Amino acid sequence: MNFISLSKVFFGYNDNNLLNGVSVAFNDSEHVAIVGDNGCGKTTMLKLLAGDLLPDSGDINKNATVYMLNQINVSDSKSGGEQQMFALMRAFESNADILLLDEPTNNLDADAKQLFFNRLNTYPNGVVIVSHDRELLQQMDKIIELQNGQLRVYGGNYDFYIAQKNAESEQLNAKYINAQKEIARLNNTMNIAQNTRQHHEAKQQKEIANARRSKLAANALKGKSAETEGRQRAIIQKKLDEQMSIQKSLSEQMRNDTIKIPVPNKSFYSKELIVISGLSFAYNDKPIFNNFDFTVYGKSRVRLVGKNGSGKTTLLKIINGKLQPQSGTVKTFGKIAYINQDLSVLDKDKSIVENIMNISGCLKHDAHAIAANFGFRSDASLQIVGTLSGGELLKATLATILGGTEQPDLLILDEPTNNLEIKSIAILEDALNQYTGAILLVSHDEMFVRNIQIDTEITL
Numbered sequence: 001m002n003f004i005s006l007s008k009v010f011f012g013y014n015d016n017n018l019l020n021g022v023s024v025a026f027n028d029s030e031h032v033a034i035v036g037d038n039g040c041g042k043t044t045m046l047k048l049l050a051g052d053l054l055p056d057s058g059d060i061n062k063n064a065t066v067y068m069l070n071q072i073n074v075s076d077s078k079s080g081g082e083q084q085m086f087a088l089m090r091a092f093e094s095n096a097d098i099l100l101l102d103e104p105t106n107n108l109d110a111d112a113k114q115l116f117f118n119r120l121n122t123y124p125n126g127v128v129i130v131s132h133d134r135e136l137l138q139q140m141d142k143i144i145e146l147q148n149g150q151l152r153v154y155g156g157n158y159d160f161y162i163a164q165k166n167a168e169s170e171q172l173n174a175k176y177i178n179a180q181k182e183i184a185r186l187n188n189t190m191n192i193a194q195n196t197r198q199h200h201e202a203k204q205q206k207e208i209a210n211a212r213r214s215k216l217a218a219n220a221l222k223g224k225s226a227e228t229e230g231r232q233r234a235i236i237q238k239k240l241d242e243q244m245s246i247q248k249s250l251s252e253q254m255r256n257d258t259i260k261i262p263v264p265n266k267s268f269y270s271k272e273l274i275v276i277s278g279l280s281f282a283y284n285d286k287p288i289f290n291n292f293d294f295t296v297y298g299k300s301r302v303r304l305v306g307k308n309g310s311g312k313t314t315l316l317k318i319i320n321g322k323l324q325p326q327s328g329t330v331k332t333f334g335k336i337a338y339i340n341q342d343l344s345v346l347d348k349d350k351s352i353v354e355n356i357m358n359i360s361g362c363l364k365h366d367a368h369a370i371a372a373n374f375g376f377r378s379d380a381s382l383q384i385v386g387t388l389s390g391g392e393l394l395k396a397t398l399a400t401i402l403g404g405t406e407q408p409d410l411l412i413l414d415e416p417t418n419n420l421e422i423k424s425i426a427i428l429e430d431a432l433n434q435y436t437g438a439i440l441l442v443s444h445d446e447m448f449v450r451n452i453q454i455d456t457e458i459t460l
Contacts, residue, residue, distance in 0.1 A: 001029065002028040002064035002065075002098070002126075003027040003028070003061075003063065004025070004026050004049050004060070004064055004098060005023075005024070005025040005026075005059075005060070006023055006025075006048065006049075006055075006058065007060075007061070008021045008022075008057070008059070009021065009022050009048065009055045009057070010055060010057045011041070011053070011055050011056050017149050018040065018041030018149060019044070019048075019149055020148075020149030020150060022058075022151050024144065026049065026098060026126060026128050027098075027126055028097040028098055028125045030126055030141045030142055031123075031126070031129070031139070031141050032126075032127070032141060032142045032143070033128075033129045033130070033131055033137050033140045033142075033144070034130050034143075034144050034146060035131070035132070035137070035144070035145050035146070035161075035421070035422060036421065037389070037390075037391060037421050038390035038391065038419075038420075038421050038424075039389055039390070040148075041149070042102075043102055043130060045130075045146065046100045046128065048060060049062075049068075049098075049100055049128065050066055050068035052068065064096075064097035064098050065098070066096050066097065066099070066100055067091050067094040067096035067099050068100040069088065069100065069101045069104065071102045071103050071106065072084050081107045081112050081307075081308030083107070084104070084106065085108065085112050085115070088101075088104055088119070089119075092123060097125050097126060098125065098126040098128060099123070099126070099127045101128070101129045101130070102129075102130045103130060104129060105131065105444070106418060107308070108444060109308045110305070110444065110446070117136070120139065132417070132422050132425065133445070134425075134445075134447045135445075137158035137161070138157050138159065139157065140157050140158070141156075142154065142155055142156070143157070143158065143160075175246075179246045180247065182243045183240065183243045183244065183247065186236055186240045186243065187240070189236055190233065190240070260373040260374075261434040262403070263405070264405055264406065268298055268438070269409035269410075269438075270297075270298040271333070272298075272333060273296045273297065273298055273333055273410045274295060274319055274331070274332050274333075274410070274440070275294075275329075275333075276294040276295070276319075276328065276329070276330050277293055277328055277329050278291050278327065278328035278329065279292040279293070279318070279327070279328035279330065280326050280327040280328055281311075281323070281325055283314075288310075288311040288314055289311055289315070289328075294315070294458065296440055298409060298410075299437065300455060300456055301441070301456065302439065302454070302455075302457070302458060303441045303443065303449055303458070304316075304457075304458055305458070305460070306460035310460040312442040312460055313414055313415075316338070316414050319332065319412065320336070320338045333409075335406070335407075335408045336408055336409065336410045336411075336412065337401045337408035337412065338412040339401065339416055341416070341418050343393050343394060343397050343419075345359070345400065345401070346359075346393070346397060346400060348384070348386035349384065349386060350384070351383060351385070352371050352376050352380075352383055352388075352396045352399065353368060353371055353382060355385060355396065356371060356399055356400045359400040359401065360400060360401075361404075368381055370399050370403035371399055371403075374398060374399040374403060376396070376399070390419060390420060391420070391421065394420060394427065398427075402431060402434075409438060410437060410439070410440060411432075411435065411439050412439075412440045412441075413441045413442070413443070414442050415442055415444065416441075416443065425445075428448075429452055433451075433452060
């Protein structure tokens, strides 16, 4: 069997330790996915396996041939999907013992993705994939989660991984509740001990006053009692500190990423939101639309489908006013918000609260309340947007657009899951399922499309 193994590998950039003594092996017979939050070190692991990076310490042993496919940078000469498929086919044709693929389904339309899945499932050797694509993860033999520099191995596909994560979450919750109960019990014990001591002292003072005990004898007993009570309090306090530490650790592991979208203060627009008549548009001599008609009604959830290059993103840009039609009319009604792939809606030089105020038009107090509903409490709401991680940037964007009571009648989304890790996709799905306005979507993520309950598909 051919393999690549990492043994007690450490690697980091500056003070950011991405891998803290990890040990793991990959062989030529398993298809394995590496998952984790953006920036946690997934791509770094692939580069270490490929030999493009060397560890700070630890050993990497390899007796397998490898082929590394990095994420594709889209050029103007070919669509992203065409570039991606060409690169993927070259990877399969390499017949390497272990393929290393970084986000291989990015930019692929439904047909291209199915072709990739077919080739992947018949590839006779090992594959290590970094991906957030849940359809792809469903086909894996094993999933490895990278978090805080450590690896957790889950011996199954995405459904197995989620089932195990849910079970772990329930266990953490049970441990947290037990820690709370133990803290309450220890505090109660401490209070009882204090009340008992105060009762004894009061009794001794009464006996002295009634001359039934000398002051000297009473003070001797008091000293012994205080010494004994001090030892007991120290023991209880040590146990209490331990439980408080356990509770804090569990709380950090149980970080709640749920968000709360308020009920809008007005009804959503229920008639036509977009009316396009006789639209024509071409890039150079290549026609994209020719006498195209299109209507979106209030509260509908519409998905644009079609092969790469069919004009999906172009149509969204025309609707949003970023491109002008060469002929025909485009009319929009109600309030429309547009979220693109790179989440560039916000001003990266301003804080989360400032962006919420600027975009939603609310007062500072209300902006802080909105930020808190999306997980940015206290000083966290003052973070500069340009310093946020991918998941935090998504939540901040959703807060500015959906966090107020004057929500858009239509939300336009262009491949919103492309650069998001699994946890952030779940947050986005939760937000969109709370939002009750209309949605116009371009997405290749079939599971995402199902989960947000798209009711209409338009093929271009």
